[in-house]
Amino acid sequence: MSLGGPYYLTLAAVLFTIGGVGLLLRRNVLVMFMCVELMLNAVNLTLVTFSRMLNDIGGQSLVFFVLVVAAAEVVVGLGIIVAIFRRRKGATADDLHILKG
Amino acid sequence: MPPVPLVHVPILAVTITDATVFAVSAAVIVAGAIGVIAARNPVHSALMLVMTLFGIAVLFVEQSADFLAVVQVIVYAGAIVVLFLFVIMLLGVDRLDVMRRDPLPGQRPLALVIGAAGLSLLLFLAGVHWVTGARSVAGPAGGPGSNVEKLARSLFTTYLLPFEVTSVLLVIAVVGAVVLSRRPSKEAEPEPPETAIEPEPEPEQPEAETAPAAVEEEPAPTGIPGGGS
Amino acid sequence: MLHYAYIIPLLPLAGAVLLAFFGKRLGNPLAGWFATLLVAASFVVGVFVFLDLLHRASSNRSFDQTIVTWIPVGGLQIKAALLVDQLSITMVLFVTAVSALIHLYSIGYMHRDPQFSKFFVYLNLFVFSMLILVMADNFVLTFLGWEGVGACSYWLVAFWFDRDSAASAGKKAFIVNRIGDFGFLIAMFLIFSTVGTLSYSGVFGAVGSIGPTTLTAITLLLFLGAVGKSAQIPLFIWLPDAMEGPTPVSALIHAATMVTAGVYLMARVSPLLSHTASSLNVVAIVGLATAFLAATSACAQGDIKRGLAYSTISQLGYMFLAVGTGAYVAAIFLMITHAFYKALLFLGAGSVMHGLHDEQDMSRMGGLRKFMPVTAGTFIVAWLAIAGVPPFSGFFSKGDVLMNAYARSPALYAFGLLTALLTAYYLGRIVFLTFYGPERWRTSGPEEVLPHESPAVMLVPLVILAIGSLAAGVIDLPYANLDYLARWLDPLFGSAERVLTFSTGAKDAFEVADGVVAVTGALLAGGLWLRRWQRPRLTPVFFQRAWWVDWAYDTFIARPSTALANFSAYVFDNEVIDGVVNGTATLVRDSGTRLRRLQTGYVRNYALAIATGAALVLAYVASRVGS
């Protein structure tokens, strides 16, 4: 028998917060992306935990979709980054503030 | 298998191995996560991310989500992070970040405050006894039969439409990435001022351009193997 | 043959459509001949239909032909249906006959115009609209024709639209007519809301169920429409200005056909009118007042066409007087005879203008009878006919009207007789100023003009119309068994028609009086105008300007309206409307400028906002869970 749900949920909460804080603090676009992945993983962990707690496979199905969407997001996001880096050298998201209206 | 009680599993009923596995994985996960945001080199961040991902995969196995654990490794570790590293290497942006000075005043303390507030709220909520009342919408997760089979049955019956839509999303993402990372065509580039002499077509130039382009266009399609698995 | 009645309006329509597409290709005389032929064919078909109707029993001379259900909306079922009965076929016959002759005349008159084929497109379209107007079996279809003739009138008045005066005259005609159309429309709404149908038979069958006040309102509103179309007080002002159009148009539309549409409408709704005495009184008084006012104005005009225009208004007033006294047959009779001699007068005037290079001012004419014998002869015939000199057609038709007026009230008769005297006088003045006296055109103009007779294609219609003016009286002689028209129309008007109970002697006395008045007027004109061509005291400005009615409109309606419009456009719109709009825009722009500072472009700022929001949501959830 595995540990109770709250342990996993707490871990997921910590992971999510770390990802969120990282997203707010780091300026490197790629690292910011990684922080988003951390947050997604926290959510995945929550979903699997609830899937076990509620004895419902739906949670795991949702994780599957999250994985696929994350992959799509990274592909497009990195495509955008590559396109941007052709014009500007540098890896900070702050450089992109020139895009404001 | 009788319905799993929602929360209150006494810790003594848990085997020591399970507790150990959780503790080690949690440590790995948190250490990796902190490493991601603390590492000054993006490559190190990516490696730390892989560490976290493996820890989470272990926790998936621990919670009987075998299939998701493997897919987690294939998609995240095998494709997404590889893609990150690939882009880092390709663009040569693996220099160290300047962490000291933040051009946005107040961003760092505010982020920490909000992070702390959010974490405390989340922790509070994680400990609350939740009863949603809804259960087993898509079928039981436990019981006899392999995890893969149950997940597959759920995906191809209850979630068939989302599944197909997701595949469309993937195709769109692939096409979008190819379009984004394609070098602008020759016509779009600013032309040099035209001289009185008739412009001579230069046969060498296109060949010289296509070679690096072929290499650089690769990051786009690499999303497929992981996403499609 | 009755079943082919739809061909009658179809032929001019086909002519209009074909000429619109192929008119230019057909070329100058050919397009005119084609149009004339179609209208003549329409007349021939009309004759056959008439004969067919004649062979039927007098009680069975009404035929309804539905072509298509035009507007099916719930209870409102409007059919495009033609009603062929005694009244409509009479109208059809004289409309197509006069139109055909004017078409023929136009071939000669317009032969130098670069827009020759377009002119005939409009003419054919006008004939089609007029036929729809008179043949419709319901108010809506009549209204369609009503608007159609209005539109054609606008196009034709403004045919030489590069002339400023023509363009504004067209607009004036159109706008003034709109006021009358407004009355027509309201009347239709009232009828539909009261009776629930708009077909003539349905409305007339339900006349008993309409309350007296409503009926009066309906008839007065319809009369407002007729006033607009037929140029009665107070809406007559457009007709003199409409003389800016080509002369055949004046003859066709503004003398013979379109302006009689109001009289036709009144005759058509006679079952309604006969039930409301007050409306009848209004019609009679307005008609007589118009007749008198226009006649006095006609006495003072220097422009030959304007004189004829006021004459037309006056004669239309006579017709309304007849309607108002319940003498529908007399009104129709006058309408027919008037169509002949007024068309003749206008075409004669056109012929004179043709010979004098478009000169319209009578002070530069005179002595033309030697140069234009045919024109002068036919014009004099028309003069005698309109003056009512026996035995010309006007004598009988006008006598009929006056006799009915006397039956109603001697006062009406007295005024009518005075107007008849004036009629004989002012047309005599026109005749003498134009065809007699010194040859003023030799000295007055800057260039040498040599009057000449018009070509045959213009003279033939003049002669035919002159014969008509002379002899049209025979269709309704005031003697026993010779009143064909009265007997023909009798089943239609029936009880609405007033029955005269004069003795033969009394009738003779009326005729003698009419004849004496007409001859007196003619002689008066000869005595005053045969030798002299300028008598300012007899042509006061008050009459020249038609009792200052136009000026009154301009001063009391047009100028305040323009001032209001100017105020709205340049003050209210600029200051208030634009102020509100600009104020809104400024508000949005200013707030946008301020809000724009939120968009820093720093992704992390946005992420911070999202995180704050998420934390707030979490706090809310936590507070809910905690309680």
Next chain:
Amino acid sequence: MGDPLFAHGIDPWVFLIVAVKVIVAFVVLMVSVLLMIWFERKVISDMQSRIGPNRAGPWGILQTMADGIKLFFKEGLRPDGSDRTVFYLAPYLAVVPAFLIFTIIPIGGEVTVFGHTTEIQVADPQIGILFLLAMSSVAVYGLMLAGWASGSKYPLLGSVRATAQMVSYEAAMGLSTAAAVLITGSLSTRDIVESQNGSLYGFIPNWNVLRLGVVPFAIFFIAVTAEVNRPPFDLVEGEQELVGGFHTEYSSVRFALFFLAEFMNTITMSAIVVTLFFGGPDGPAPHVVRWLWPILWFLGKTIVFLYVYVWIRASLPRLRYDQLMDLGWKRLIPLSLFWLLVVAGMLIDTRWGFAVFGGGLAFGLMLYQALRVSRARTEVA
């Protein structure tokens, strides 16, 4: 739930058996790498009319051992511009996945030791084949990080090439594996092997290579060759262009680890091919020493494939980079997708299968013609 191994508490015997299996597997793999290197050198020498290693031991069989010992005692160098941690970490990242893949390969049947029946296989997880895919995708990290951490130009280029190549061919590999999974209905390697037991008409083996048509096997074999960077897909090392590829800056024992990983990969992938398409330990077994025959069959088949690898290395020239990418993306992936559909159709109904086959063929021909026309137009323009 949790780990099934510990579901009923820890049984020391079970634990012991697992530990022994892991150690045996590791040792066997190490030894076979030693032999494989010698085997390759010998066979190539023979094909090139040379003698090859012949000094250390009989037929030079200890030559590899000698090389290894020499490498161990050499000085480990680290370039100045390198990233210390990652530079040291990378070789292990290369070795570990190669070994882990070996754990899911069923080498023989079942044996009973100390009253416990166990399989001759380190582990048989439910998701065995997915584990293979996961490990082969993780294997990229070793090469990639090695090249990057060297802080040098050529290794970086080599690792970028390696990454793109491995990620590209993973798709074709996964899709052809899926065909085998589809016909078995299970992800477990044990189930896959057992479903291939028996024979058709008594003499045709019931192996996947025949049941699925040869196409998935061919694709899988090519893709695997590219996965492990064996010739003719060894652009990662491309001596003429990149000096030594990703391990240019490595020396001493760390270089030995990369070498080890490459040959371990070759062996495990041969074993995987045997497992997926050639029935694994399946084969006629006489009624003496019954546990031994499957192992022998397995070893025999694996050695055949190892020989094929050496043979290919000796015969084929290296591909150009664009040829490599074209082959992967434009030929193998569409073909394996198409064949996967055909297999799925066949499993529903033979008619469906043939319909998919015909439709796919027609579509492919049309696409080919369209591309040909478009290319001709572009060239004219």
